Amino acid sequence: MEKSVELQSLTLASGQRAEILVDFSDGKPVSLVSAPDQSTLRVHGMGMMHRHEASENNAGNETVLTFSPRLASSKRGSTTLPLLLASRAVPDPATVVARRRLVLNMRLGGMMDSDEEPLTINHRRFDIDRIDEEVELGAVEIWKVSGQKMAHPFHIHGVHFDVLRRDGEEPDLLDQGPRDTIVVDEPVELLIRFDQPASKAPFLFHCHILEHEDEGMMGQFSVT
Numbered sequence: 001m002e003k004s005v006e007l008q009s010l011t012l013a014s015g016q017r018a019e020i021l022v023d024f025s026d027g028k029p030v031s032l033v034s035a036p037d038q039s040t041l042r043v044h045g046m047g048m049m050h051r052h053e054a055s056e057n058n059a060g061n062e063t064v065l066t067f068s069p070r071l072a073s074s075k076r077g078s079t080t081l082p083l084l085l086a087s088r089a090v091p092d093p094a095t096v097v098a099r100r101r102l103v104l105n106m107r108l109g110g111m112m113d114s115d116e117e118p119l120t121i122n123h124r125r126f127d128i129d130r131i132d133e134e135v136e137l138g139a140v141e142i143w144k145v146s147g148q149k150m151a152h153p154f155h156i157h158g159v160h161f162d163v164l165r166r167d168g169e170e171p172d173l174l175d176q177g178p179r180d181t182i183v184v185d186e187p188v189e190l191l192i193r194f195d196q197p198a199s200k201a202p203f204l205f206h207c208h209i210l211e212h213e214d215e216g217m218m219g220q221f222s223v224t
């Protein structure tokens with residue numbers, strides 16, 4: 001990330017990471033606390049169980065870790081953060097050679113007449129013998145990805161990408177920086193440069209919720 005973002009809470013999806021800088025300079029204990037999964041609570045049907053459990057047991061509210069700093073008095077006092085944490089070259093959107101559209105499809109009960117698989121990408125269930133997308137090595141592309149029914153952690157192998165737009169708007173600072181996993185619900189536009197070849201064995205893109213990828217919310221792409 002180029003700039004730090006000051007916050008008290010952060011939503012992290014499966015597979016997502018964040019670097020967190022904690023200011024211990026006042027010497028007071030600091031606790032890392034988990035909170036319930038808000039995205040699960042919005043799901044109807046399959047998510048009802050989770051919602052029920054969450055409200056019954058107050059599930060998810062737990063102290064994960066408590067830090068009790070012991071600082072020499074000379075070390076106490078405020079620290080300043082650099083204005084620029086890191087600088088890096090983001091691909092120029094003007095160099096984009098292809099746009100692709102991916103929808104993480106989630107079909108929940110009640111449509112027994114449909115023979116569509118419940119968890120797919122672009123209505124296609126993962127098939128190890130099928131290459132879903134073919135990308136040219138070195139190309140810059142925009143992938144517009146959206147999720148159905150709930151927030152899905154979308155992960156792409158072999159690349160880092162930048163979030164260009166989220167729901168048609170400029171992304172906020174929390175979306176900045178090179179990523180390989182992003183929470184997708186409303187459409188996000190990802191700016192990607194494909195620098196790593198994948199010819200003999202393709203790379204994967206998938207939802208990072210284990211049950212979703214296992215059931216077919218996953219695809220393959222080559223980079224040649």
Ligand SMILES: [Cu+2]
Nearest residue numbers: 152207209212
């Ligand atoms: Cu998913």
